[in-house]
Amino acid sequence: MQRRQVIAGIGGAATLSVAGCLGTDDQGTTLWNEFENGEEETLEEHLDAFNEGRDDELGAENIADMEEQLNTAIPAGDGPETFAWAHDWLGRLHDQEFLHDASGSLDLDIGSEFTADAADAVQWEGGTYGVPYAAETVTLMYNPELVEEPPETLSEMVDIMEDHHDPSSNQFGLSYPPIDPYFVSAFLHAFGGRTFHTDSGELGIEDDEFVEGLELLRDNLWEYVPEDPSYESQMTPFNDGTAPFAINGPWQVSGFRDAGIDATLAPLPDIEGGSPTPYTGIQVWYFTSALGDVDEAATEMTMDWAEWYATTEDVITTNANRHGLIPVHQEYADSDDLGEDVETFLETVETGTLMPADPRMDLVFTPLEDALERVFNGDADAAEAMESAATEIRNRWD
Template identity: 30%
Template sequence: MKRFLAVLLIAVLAVSMAACGGSSQSQQNTGQDNQSTTVEGNKGVELTVWSHLTETEVKKVQEVADKWASETGNKVKVLTDNSDFQAFATAANSGKGPDIMFGLPHDNLGTFYKAGLLEPVPDGVINDSDYVPLAIDAVSYDGKKYAIPLSMESYALFYNTDMIKEAPKTWDEFVNVAQKYGFMYDINNFYFSYAFISGNGGYVFKNNGGSYDVNDIGLNNEGAKKGFAAIYDMVNRYKFMPADIKGDIAKGNFQSKKIGMYISGPWDVQSFKDAGVNFAVAPLPKLENGSDMKPFVGVQAAFVNANSKNKDAAWELMKYLAENTPIPLFETGNRIPVINSVLNSSEVQSNEILKGFADSASKGEPMPNVPEVQAMWTPANNNLTLITSGKLAPDKAADQIVAQMKEGIATMQ
């Protein structure tokens, strides 16, 4: 998964100070063109959109934006952008930033939010009930939306249909199939292994009604420790994979048909098709306690720059793009829609592969959208390596993860 990392606290503080004077934290889609009401006075405006989507996807977004521009008498430039947070903040605070950022992983929004760069979403731009609930949660702070969700992604279980006719649904079925046909994944990557922890009752930060308590870390509670023990067992008890397994090796073994199951995301679909692998995708199996695994879900989001001089027009364009880009992005980039009517449409539901990822995501939870989440990755990944190698007991590693996260968060205060 591609992740646009936020910079350290020094950059956030510097930008926040610079932004203090200028920030103002203030239809169902079928893929067909929808009518967009234009507020009188927002004609003849030229809007700039930056996007972290792929070049091909950006072209599709430009096509949709051009239709809006033609209907409203405005102009829109959609540009591919790979800059980091500091570059965006510098541009935004100097009046050289875009009006809209379109296509940004939601777990990076917290840094922009704390720097005062996100304009609150006005009433009427979207209806929350039209969206998958977790998508709304992913772009909200203290119950208020600061971005528009565009699509979601998560990981699921790939299985070779020449070997396995039906995906295992229970833990016992999963273990039996894995022992017979083989199973691997990037086990020391916390992004993928989190599902085993969350399904047992662990969590990163306590979510109190849409607000994360970064002082309440649940990665060493009883459930989390059971999850870490299950991860240990997959290497040391069941011998599914070596302790030093890497994602590319696991992928290669599935692609070469050496193993029957593999955990990953939609980004691996095309390479398996090109290699002639007959496969299907299903939600992760239930855990030994009977609970669903809860994989991390990433949401691609879009926001209006709080320093834009054309906010009204920008929100009109944003509404139009939110309504009219889901199907083009689904067809072009395998982006799973977050608008319920599109997600449940025949076009999406008939794609069995992407439906498998959508079903898996429906059981998951969004990655925390606060800057403090950056303090999670290194301790979690390092301690997973200690667990799988047998160098540190799962319960001790869990305690160490939390202690190291607290140390990291303290440096961000």
């Protein structure tokens, strides 16, 4: 999915720390991440705790455009031993031979330690290629200085957006990346349609239910967002306090709050005749094929890090309380003590559907995004645009 790639355009690559003498390059054993500023700061704290007392330390780099960097670095032998990303890349990375099967190397039992979705999310064709540490999705956020109570229905939300929408004054009803299938999936899937049917492996964007969700999105939300669909432009109105609503995920909460906006979370609004069904993701520490070229100590450190991060109470609760990351460890998944943000995200996750990890999904997004833009700009009928995109996608698959 694209959601962290668009965020990456806001900041450049920056090294958190690189230390130690493990591995095959002069950087030692390294993890990569593409975290937003608040999450990155928390990662630094966790990494300091993990490295305390170690002779050789695990280093970390914050990477802009993770996908492109991995595609370049791993074949060249310059990639990290582990990196953090959502589970939906698993099938493609496996087919590219970018991953390391840790089935016989982990001390914990993935199946018993984590929720069923989380355990499934790191396994592919009999192998285990990472450790899951959190679940996430997008939900509604509102500015309490502009909105007294969050809307319970989409029609109520539209009324509030209408009251605040004045593009001539740079005021908008909503901050929301409208062309990104991950962000808008809640509405595209609202009437039972699916971008991709995981059970059958079939494309779903031509289905009547999917087209109905697209028309809902076009008719109710599109006109209230800024004209520029880029992530940064879409976040600006809510970040500046001029939009009552945003729809985003836990990675953005601290950024809004650091900007002085009391971003308050709420469930996605009810939809007449349907139900918002967003894509949900499992965040994973992936193990890369670089582990095939390092010594035993480097491999052990990498496995230790992933297991420690995913099972340590302080890491789990800090990520939950600061960033709304939903625990997937069995001991914490149903906890009532992790704050209102987690409770709200959990409520939304429970209405969602897990992102497909099928490698063919990589060939879905660009044609779908192009078709969404044509529909939203009034250049194409929803059904015709989806039919055209589906033809292009199937041709790519062939």
